[in-house]
Amino acid sequence: xxxxxxxxxxxxxxxxxxxxxxxxxxxxxxxxxxxxxxxxxxxxxxxxxxxxxxxxxxxxxxxxxxxxxxxxxxxxxxxxxxxxxxxxxxxxxxxxxxxxxxxxxxxxxxxxxxxxxxxxxxxxxxxxxxxxxxxxxxxxxxxxxxxxxxxxxxxxxxxxxxxxxxxxxxxxxxxxxxxxxxxxxxxxxxxx
Numbered sequence: 001x002x003x004x005x006x007x008x009x010x011x012x013x014x015x016x017x018x019x020x021x022x023x024x025x026x027x028x029x030x031x032x033x034x035x036x037x038x039x040x041x042x043x044x045x046x047x048x049x050x051x052x053x054x055x056x057x058x059x060x061x062x063x064x065x066x067x068x069x070x071x072x073x074x075x076x077x078x079x080x081x082x083x084x085x086x087x088x089x090x091x092x093x094x095x096x097x098x099x100x101x102x103x104x105x106x107x108x109x110x111x112x113x114x115x116x117x118x119x120x121x122x123x124x125x126x127x128x129x130x131x132x133x134x135x136x137x138x139x140x141x142x143x144x145x146x147x148x149x150x151x152x153x154x155x156x157x158x159x160x161x162x163x164x165x166x167x168x169x170x171x172x173x174x175x176x177x178x179x180x181x182x183x184x185x186x187x188x189x190x191x192x
Contacts, residue, residue: 002187005029005047010036012054012065012084015131019172020050020082023183036066040074048078048190051085053131053170068092078163078189080118086136086166090154093140093164100135100152107175112147116158118165119146120185126177128155128169135168163189 007029009020017033024031034043036051043049049071054064065088071079072092081089091097108130112119136154139145143164146156155168165186171179 001191002184003028003030005187005190006045007031007048007050007187007190008034008038008043008046009050009052010034010038010043010066010068010071010085012036012052012068012088014053014083016170016172017052017054020052023172023180024050024187027180027184027187029187036068038067040067040070043071044075046075046077047192048080048186049075050186051079051081051088053083053085072164076163078165078186080186081164081166082172083131083168083170084134086157086168087134089164089166090136090140090143090157093143093159095140095143095154096137097134098137099133108149108152108169110147110149110155110169112156114144114146116144116146116160117189118158118167118182118185119156121181122178127175128171128177128179129173129175130169136166165189 087097110128143157143159158165171182
């Protein structure tokens with residue numbers, strides 16, 4: 001079933017974009033990395049999108065995420081934002097994104113508050129890899145909080161009705177526990 005899915009990873013300049021692609025490829029989906037300057041028409045055949053992490057400070061350089069706002073506006077498919085992709089999603093839907101009081105780099109313990117379908121089957125506490133200076137300061141309207149860490153309230157959030165999911169941490173990195181499981185959960189949400 002998953003092998004019929006087509007998922008695009010939208011490249012926001014992140015150091016681990018290829019890892020996101022590799023995890024998805026290893027889960028046997030049709031996957032391709034695309035520029036965030038791609039038009040909506042160029043990616044309209046996707047069953048799901050991953051908005052990769054990236055170097056831009058979303059608080060100050062959100063314009064570097066190309067056509068990401070068009071993807072969020074015009075595509076009625078599941079979209080997963082990771083790190084900078086998550087922050088852009090938060091800002092787009094009405095949250096404040098700003099420099100973190102305690103930037104997170106390296107291993108951080110994540111506490112799951114709502115399994116939702118994205119974190120289904122993941123323990124209530126696990127370790128994930130972080131690399132961020134900015135963070136989502138509060139939940140956007142109509143989003144549910146899925147997970148937090150000691151120093152970052154919004155580690156994972158979802159708007160199930162809009163099919164929008166976001167992770168501050170990096171599930172594609174081998175240091176993140178259950179990362180492949182989280183990607184598989186996202187792919188299951190992409191099945192038509």
